[in-house]
Each structure stands twice: as C-alpha cells, then as structure tokens.
Amino acid sequence: MAIAKMQKFSLLTFYDQKEAVLEQLQDFQGVELLSSEKYYDSEETTGVLAPVREEQSEEEMENQFGQVNWSLNFLEEYVPKKGMLAQLRQPIKKYTLQELAETAHTYPWQELCQTLRKQDKRLRLIDQEKRDVLAQEAELSIWKYFKERPAVLKELKKSGGMLGSIPTSEMADFTTNSEKLPLVYVETIYQSQTTTYLLVLFHKDVKEKVTTLLKKAAFEQYIYPYEGIPEEDLQTMKEKSQRLIDEEKEIKAALRAMTNEQETLRIVAEYLDGAITRLKSNKMLLRSTHAVSISGWVPVDGAAELEKRIKKGTTDNYYLEYQEVTEKEIADVPILLENARWIKPFEGLVRMYSLPQYDELDPTPFMAPFYMVAFGMMVADFGYGLLLFLATFLGKKLFHLSKGLEQNLTLFQLCSIPTIIWGLIYGNFFGFEFSFQLLSAQDDVNQILVLSVIFGYIQIMFGLALKFYILWKKKDQKLAAMFQAGSWIVFLISVVFVAAGMLLFPDT
Structure with a gap:
C-alpha cells in the first residue's frame, strides 16, 4: 500500500538491435523512457553520441495509421454491432507485440484500405446519381402523357411546336386568346393546382403572334433532353434507378460481411500506433556509429523482467546500469501506485x-x-x-x-x-x-x-x-x-x- 519504488536504468547496446529492444520494452509496458541526453555529460558525448535520426518518418507512419483509422470508421457504419451484453460475454483477445507485427506485415491492409476508399467513392456517386435520376423521373412523370417523340417538334418545316408550362391561373385567358388565332393548336398534357403543362403547335405565319401570346401568359419552354417517347424514357429511368439501388445494396452487403476484416484492421491500427510511439521514442535516444543509448524509469520489482526482455532483444550484447533516484529527480519520477x-x-x-x-x-x-x-x-x-x-x-x-x-x-x-x-x-x-x-x-x-x-x-x-x-x-x-x-x-x-x-x- 504505497508508491512503487523506482530506479533509473541506462542501457547501451548495438544500434542494429535498437528496434528489437524497443519492441520488447513496449511489450513489457513497465518502463518509461526519458531523454538520454540528460544523463550523459555533453562534453564527453560531443562527437561520440548524437540524437537518433530515422529513415522512416513519423509523418509517414501517421499517414498509414490515418488510413487504417479512416477505414475502421468507415466500416463502423456498416458492420453490425454486437449488443452490449454480447460484447461483455465475449472473451477479450490479447495479443503480443510480435503477433501484432506479424499481422501488420502479412495482411494486405493497404489494398483493403484502397478498396474501401473506392467503395466509399462509388457509394457517394451512386447517391448522387440516384438523386439525379429521381429528379429526371419527376420530370418524365409529367410528360409521360405526351405519346409522341418530343424530338419530332424539331423536325417540323412549315410549323412550329413547343412544350412548356404556364401558371394555371393564366390558363383561361390563354385558351381564350389562342382560340382567336388561326392555325394554332393547344393541348394540355398535365395540370396541377399551380402549373399547366402544354403542347403548342402553330403555323410559322403566326409565330410572332403566338410568341407574344405565350410571353403574356408567362410561358416557360421545356427542352426535352431525350430522343424517345417520354413514357418509354421514364421506364428506362426507373430501370436505371433500380440498377443503382441493387448495386448499392450489393456494396453495403459486402461491407456488412467484413467483420473479420474489421477485426484485423483493429490489430493493424494497434501495431501502427505502437510503431508511432517507438518512432517518437527515438527522440529520447542517443547513438554512435554502432551503439545506441536508452535510458528510462523502471520499478525495482520489475528489474528482473526488464533484464529478461533486454536479453531477448539483444542476445546478451548489452550493458545495463541502475541508479537510485536522486533528490533533484523526485519531481520527474513517474508514479506507480x-x-x-x-x-x-x-x-x-x-x-x-x-x-x-x-x-x-x-x-x-x-x-x-x-x-x-x-x-x-x-x-x-x-x-x-x-x-x-x-x-x-x-x-x-x-x-x-x-x-x-x-x-x-x-x-x-x-x-x-x-x-x-x-x-x-x-x-x-x-x-x-x-x-x-x-x-x-x-x-x-x-x-x-x-x-x-x-x-x-x-x-x-x-x-x-x-x-x-x-x-x-x-x-x-x-x-x-x-x-x-x-x-x-x-x-x-x-x-x-x-x-x-x-x-x-x-x-x-
């Protein structure tokens, strides 16, 4: 019932064994590293020991971790979550650092992340296409009552024809005035409470009068964007909409089935998080051409386990020294209850x-x-x-x-x-x-x-x-x-x- 007694350790080993030692220390989870520069005389180490510089950047590793983390967040939206009681009844899996590393190095998680990115992009495109198709269906559902090809109106030589809409409130006056003009035909295609959709046919001799009449009635011309009959084009749009829905369901079903992939990505994320921690710990180390210096705090009761881990990572090629806590270091000592x-x-x-x-x-x-x-x-x-x-x-x-x-x-x-x-x-x-x-x-x-x-x-x-x-x-x-x-x-x-x-x- 007290604060655990701590001691400082200083380790020297070959530089090519650094990564193995750091992995063992991280797996041990019983030490806290500190800057080696504080515990070596600067005059003695000048030209001999220098801060560690790694080829693999911390930023690169964090980018990889970000990719995996994004993939996990993406899968969370689709992979079914177990209930709270089911999660509590499931045994908690524990992995060693070696098991995490083996999974991260053998599993093609980069390809999986790229695949998930593509699926996310495709789902977004499908969502946009569905909205576009829905808007087109709404338009075609109005003009489906026009049983001819609207493109025919462009082929007329002596006559003119337009599709469009006017406010329903103007329809009575427009009908009365159009009946006074010769060689004009008006057909109501669809009518709502606010808007009436029309087909207007006229001879070219009365085009100016018809144009004036249409402008007075607040006519808005509709340019039909397809070549077929509206009813057939509407059916085509519905089929396209169904294909998009089916594709979306297929992608989401595949994502919901990725329970194992999600678990593996969690393991990879855990490994990458540990790797980032090890890269950050390099800032606390000093090295020479062939050696590396590692310093830290360890509980007195954990010294035996620490030496066991170091031996495993260095194959007995190391020098280890312990030091008691000095009065000036008391404020810096990590507290273990x-x-x-x-x-x-x-x-x-x-x-x-x-x-x-x-x-x-x-x-x-x-x-x-x-x-x-x-x-x-x-x-x-x-x-x-x-x-x-x-x-x-x-x-x-x-x-x-x-x-x-x-x-x-x-x-x-x-x-x-x-x-x-x-x-x-x-x-x-x-x-x-x-x-x-x-x-x-x-x-x-x-x-x-x-x-x-x-x-x-x-x-x-x-x-x-x-x-x-x-x-x-x-x-x-x-x-x-x-x-x-x-x-x-x-x-x-x-x-x-x-x-x-x-x-x-x-x-x-």
Missing part, C-alpha cells in the same frame, strides 16, 4: 485529482474507508445496497470485462457493503421503513446531523495529520508542517475542548 486488491479500485479517484509526488504518501488506502462510509451514508438503503452488490457480483462472474471496468465494478461492490449497513441503521428498504430503526431520517434529524459533523471532523483531522507527516518528513518543511497543519490540528482540538466544556459545565 501499489495497493491491495480491495484498495486498488479507489486509485481512480486519486487520479481524478492528482497523483502524489514520489517522496509523498499514497492517499488511496487512507481515503478508501472514508469514501465508502460517505457513500453508504448518502444512499443508506438496504435494498439498493443489496441490489448493487448482487449486480456487481454477477457482472464480474458472467462477463469478460476490461481491467478498468472490472475495477469500477469492484469499487461499487465495496461501496454496496456500507450502503447495506447504513440501510439497516436507518431501517430503509427501497424507500420503505422497517419496523425497527436505530436512527430515523424523520425523527432523529439532530442525531444524524451530529453524527455527520463528527464524521467530517474525523476526516479533516485525519487529513491534517497526513499532511503534517508528509511535510515533517522533508528536511526543509518542518516549519511548514507546524504552521500549515499543526496549527490547524491544535485549533480544531481546542474547539472540541471548548464545546465539551460548554456542554458539561453550562453555568460556569
């Missing part, structure tokens, strides 16, 4: 605020009991507490949970116990009251208030005592311990004595 199984779930609450420094105390085991008691006092219902305990217990037994989710369930499971206890004290069961109660929320308000104040007082005093201890341990912080924590402790104790005196001796 080590707590017992039932205390570990509360570490997340500590991280929500801030982790302690390396030379401070881990507050998790001290905070956990207060948090549990406070949680139980706030809910204080036997039924809810029992339901919470059973739900978390069954969830951990029946489902395959990630480490973080399992710890969250454990946190609520632990908090359900004081909820049950306080529920019995208050005599509450799903809002109903037992026949027996140690405290009543309605009748014992003053006692509950006093109990809450006492609980808060104890918690504050405990926190001040911890602060006093942490400051007192530091050589130059003893005065701060006295004034920042000690003075408050004395004051709060004095308040208790004063209050007790007023209660015990009210007349003095």
Whole structure:
C-alpha cells in the first residue's frame, strides 16, 4: 500500500538491435523512457553520441495509421454491432507485440484500405446519381402523357411546336386568346393546382403572334433532353434507378460481411500506433556509429523482467546500469501506485485529482474507508445496497470485462457493503421503513446531523495529520508542517475542548 519504488536504468547496446529492444520494452509496458541526453555529460558525448535520426518518418507512419483509422470508421457504419451484453460475454483477445507485427506485415491492409476508399467513392456517386435520376423521373412523370417523340417538334418545316408550362391561373385567358388565332393548336398534357403543362403547335405565319401570346401568359419552354417517347424514357429511368439501388445494396452487403476484416484492421491500427510511439521514442535516444543509448524509469520489482526482455532483444550484447533516484529527480519520477486488491479500485479517484509526488504518501488506502462510509451514508438503503452488490457480483462472474471496468465494478461492490449497513441503521428498504430503526431520517434529524459533523471532523483531522507527516518528513518543511497543519490540528482540538466544556459545565 504505497508508491512503487523506482530506479533509473541506462542501457547501451548495438544500434542494429535498437528496434528489437524497443519492441520488447513496449511489450513489457513497465518502463518509461526519458531523454538520454540528460544523463550523459555533453562534453564527453560531443562527437561520440548524437540524437537518433530515422529513415522512416513519423509523418509517414501517421499517414498509414490515418488510413487504417479512416477505414475502421468507415466500416463502423456498416458492420453490425454486437449488443452490449454480447460484447461483455465475449472473451477479450490479447495479443503480443510480435503477433501484432506479424499481422501488420502479412495482411494486405493497404489494398483493403484502397478498396474501401473506392467503395466509399462509388457509394457517394451512386447517391448522387440516384438523386439525379429521381429528379429526371419527376420530370418524365409529367410528360409521360405526351405519346409522341418530343424530338419530332424539331423536325417540323412549315410549323412550329413547343412544350412548356404556364401558371394555371393564366390558363383561361390563354385558351381564350389562342382560340382567336388561326392555325394554332393547344393541348394540355398535365395540370396541377399551380402549373399547366402544354403542347403548342402553330403555323410559322403566326409565330410572332403566338410568341407574344405565350410571353403574356408567362410561358416557360421545356427542352426535352431525350430522343424517345417520354413514357418509354421514364421506364428506362426507373430501370436505371433500380440498377443503382441493387448495386448499392450489393456494396453495403459486402461491407456488412467484413467483420473479420474489421477485426484485423483493429490489430493493424494497434501495431501502427505502437510503431508511432517507438518512432517518437527515438527522440529520447542517443547513438554512435554502432551503439545506441536508452535510458528510462523502471520499478525495482520489475528489474528482473526488464533484464529478461533486454536479453531477448539483444542476445546478451548489452550493458545495463541502475541508479537510485536522486533528490533533484523526485519531481520527474513517474508514479506507480501499489495497493491491495480491495484498495486498488479507489486509485481512480486519486487520479481524478492528482497523483502524489514520489517522496509523498499514497492517499488511496487512507481515503478508501472514508469514501465508502460517505457513500453508504448518502444512499443508506438496504435494498439498493443489496441490489448493487448482487449486480456487481454477477457482472464480474458472467462477463469478460476490461481491467478498468472490472475495477469500477469492484469499487461499487465495496461501496454496496456500507450502503447495506447504513440501510439497516436507518431501517430503509427501497424507500420503505422497517419496523425497527436505530436512527430515523424523520425523527432523529439532530442525531444524524451530529453524527455527520463528527464524521467530517474525523476526516479533516485525519487529513491534517497526513499532511503534517508528509511535510515533517522533508528536511526543509518542518516549519511548514507546524504552521500549515499543526496549527490547524491544535485549533480544531481546542474547539472540541471548548464545546465539551460548554456542554458539561453550562453555568460556569
């Protein structure tokens, strides 16, 4: 129940083994690299060690990761998602870095990404074509009642003909005036409440009069864009629309079936993300012509595993040195909390605020009991507490949970116990009251208030005592311990004595 003891390591090995070593360290997940330049004298390393420069750029790797990530997001729209319960009941697959690398290097994910790009482009084109066809169908559905080829109107020699529309409100006047002109034929093709669609035929001798009449009636000429009969062209458009729909369904069905491809792309994305991390770590390394320097932090308990990983990556061709944490490095040491199984779930609450420094105390085991008691006092219902305990217990037994989710369930499971206890004290069961109660929320308000104040007082005093201890341990912080924590402790104790005196001796 403390902060894990850390130590600094410095590794020298051959440069051609660098990638293998970094892969082993990344797979180990127990070290944090730091800049080697800080731990080598600059005068000694001048001309000997220099920052690592990689042939493969970080930008190139990030572009590849972006392609895979785009493909995953694209497939998410089509591959059926499993229900929450089905996902929780499915075992969580774990891969080593070597397995990730093998998949990324053998699977043709670049071709798959290109194929998905093409399918996305084709789906977008199909969507646009469908909208265009739909608009054309709407036009043709109006002119389908014209049973001749509109192109015939262009072939007339002594006569003229036009298709077009006028407002329905102008139709009566237009019909009356057109009947007064000789050699003019008007036929209504389709009529709606607002617009009337017409065929107008006329002899060329009266073309100017007809043109004037049409302009007065707000006539808009329609240029038919096809060569066939409107009804047949409409059928052709419907067939084209159906072909587009069928093609779209076929593409989407193929995408929905890419469950395995989606899983493989996730593995590739995981590998590329790790590769980017390794490329970024190159900025922390120094190299000579044939050697590379790697420095970092590792828990003391993880030193054996670290050496095992290094041996595996270097085949025993390395030099490894450990150094204790110095006082000036305390602020830079990464913090790893080590707590017992039932205390570990509360570490997340500590991280929500801030982790302690390396030379401070881990507050998790001290905070956990207060948090549990406070949680139980706030809910204080036997039924809810029992339901919470059973739900978390069954969830951990029946489902395959990630480490973080399992710890969250454990946190609520632990908090359900004081909820049950306080529920019995208050005599509450799903809002109903037992026949027996140690405290009543309605009748014992003053006692509950006093109990809450006492609980808060104890918690504050405990926190001040911890602060006093942490400051007192530091050589130059003893005065701060006295004034920042000690003075408050004395004051709060004095308040208790004063209050007790007023209660015990009210007349003095």
